Amino acid sequence: MHDLFIQEEQLFFRTYKRLGIDIVRGEGCMLYDRGGKQYLDLFGGLAVNALGYNVPAINRVVHDQVERYMHLSNFFVQESQVKLAKKLIDATGMSRVFFTNSGTEAMEGAIKLARKWGKNGGKKVLVGLSNSFHGRTMGSLSLTERAKYREGYEPFLPNIIHVQFNDVTGLRSHIDASTLGIVFEPIQGEGGVHPITSEFAHELVTLQKEFGLLLIADEIQTGIGRTGRFLACEHFGIRPDVVILAKAIGGGLPLGAFLGNHRVAETFTYGVHGSTFGGNPVSCAAGCAVIDTILGDGLVTQAAAIGDYLVSSLNAMKEMFPRSIKVVRGLGCMIGVELTSDAQPVVDELLTRGILANCTNTTVIRLLPPYTVTRDHCDFFASTLSDILKGRGTD
Numbered sequence: 001m002h003d004l005f006i007q008e009e010q011l012f013f014r015t016y017k018r019l020g021i022d023i024v025r026g027e028g029c030m031l032y033d034r035g036g037k038q039y040l041d042l043f044g045g046l047a048v049n050a051l052g053y054n055v056p057a058i059n060r061v062v063h064d065q066v067e068r069y070m071h072l073s074n075f076f077v078q079e080s081q082v083k084l085a086k087k088l089i090d091a092t093g094m095s096r097v098f099f100t101n102s103g104t105e106a107m108e109g110a111i112k113l114a115r116k117w118g119k120n121g122g123k124k125v126l127v128g129l130s131n132s133f134h135g136r137t138m139g140s141l142s143l144t145e146r147a148k149y150r151e152g153y154e155p156f157l158p159n160i161i162h163v164q165f166n167d168v169t170g171l172r173s174h175i176d177a178s179t180l181g182i183v184f185e186p187i188q189g190e191g192g193v194h195p196i197t198s199e200f201a202h203e204l205v206t207l208q209k210e211f212g213l214l215l216i217a218d219e220i221q222t223g224i225g226r227t228g229r230f231l232a233c234e235h236f237g238i239r240p241d242v243v244i245l246a247k248a249i250g251g252g253l254p255l256g257a258f259l260g261n262h263r264v265a266e267t268f269t270y271g272v273h274g275s276t277f278g279g280n281p282v283s284c285a286a287g288c289a290v291i292d293t294i295l296g297d298g299l300v301t302q303a304a305a306i307g308d309y310l311v312s313s314l315n316a317m318k319e320m321f322p323r324s325i326k327v328v329r330g331l332g333c334m335i336g337v338e339l340t341s342d343a344q345p346v347v348d349e350l351l352t353r354g355i356l357a358n359c360t361n362t363t364v365i366r367l368l369p370p371y372t373v374t375r376d377h378c379d380f381f382a383s384t385l386s387d388i389l390k391g392r393g394t395d
């Protein structure tokens with residue numbers, strides 16, 4: 001095991017800071033390391049493993065598709081792509097879809113779709129929000145606002161501005177007839193699990209009507225039922241024109257998508273956009289199993305219910321530790337526990353005690369559990385966290 005870590009240090013660009021554990025397999029909400037130690041995984045592959053690990057329904061369709069074909073190219077109509085497209089369009093009410101390999105690539109496609117759509121009407125400025133994260137490629141990065149991700153990569157795409165997250169008047173003052181669209185995460189993920197306010201959501205919808213701009217929802221992290229609705233936009237009464245999905249839709253295989261409604265349905269014509277691997281048939285087969293399981297097993301409702309349970313137990317803990325826990329935010333299986341100090345030491349201690357959680361935006365413990373996480377799992381997390389906070393003696 002040690003050898004792996006040493007080799008990696010020498011071989012890889014140093015972009016990833018790895019955890020010091022060597023996972024050999026996963027089952028349900030649990031991961032197991034080489035020594036057989038068990039971990040409750042509360043960040044589920046950073047929102048990818050919505051159904052957990054070793055899911056028979058996914059494994060089966062992946063095997064079947066691998067034996068049929070793993071790639072054909074975009075000269076061919078492919079059954080698993082078409083089936084998944086139908087499921088996504090039925091679930092979102094959108095008109096058309098394009099499949100990619102990743103979130104950022106779906107975001108790039110959405111930017112291109114919006115630009116082409118706005119060309120004739122003189123609409124060209126995309127508005128992003130402060131504290132946002134939309135991916136690492138240059139277009140997505142131009143919309144991403146956080147300095148941590150942008151520094152050193154200038155210059156960015158022109159015709160992109162950023163306005164303050166949840167600032168209703170600030171937003172309006174930056175919108176005019178040349179505004180192409182507003183790109184937003186309904187709940188900011190990397191930024192620390194911050195939902196948009198209902199006032200801000202209302203203003204987005206008002207501006208969409210008033211200026212005829214596009215609402216472009218980055219649901220890469222929030223989508224596919226995670227927040228207790230198929231799209232998080234549904235919580236806020238927003239009907240986006242373009243929706244971007246990735247993370248959970250491939251069941252662990254690389255897959256992303258952007259979908260557009262009737263307004264943008266005819267914008268793309270033959271040859272104007274494409275991808276060699278986008279919509280890989282094996283990934284799409286897995287995607288079909290993911291959607292079927294989530295919708296067929298009532299997991300959207302389950303995600304909402306278990307999230308409520310976890311939030312209320314965390315809020316009760318906040319009463320006990322008012323000087324350690326600042327606020328608990330989130331919906332469904334996307335929860336942030338903001339501490340009054342650095343969250344990394346707490347996350348490290350959780351790991352030692354067999355629980356995987358993620359630290360984001362310095363002070364936030366982010367939980368992105370599989371939707372199948374149980375009350376027992378949540379209770380184990382709550383009692384462990386409580387014990388850690390008690391041990392720190394701040395409260």
Ligand SMILES: *Cc1c(COP(=O)(O)O)cnc(C)c1O
Nearest residue numbers: 102103104133134135189220221
């Ligand atoms: C993860 C994420 C992305 C980037 O997706 P990749 O697949 O890593 O390119 C973009 N936007 C949001 C909101 C995300 O959570």
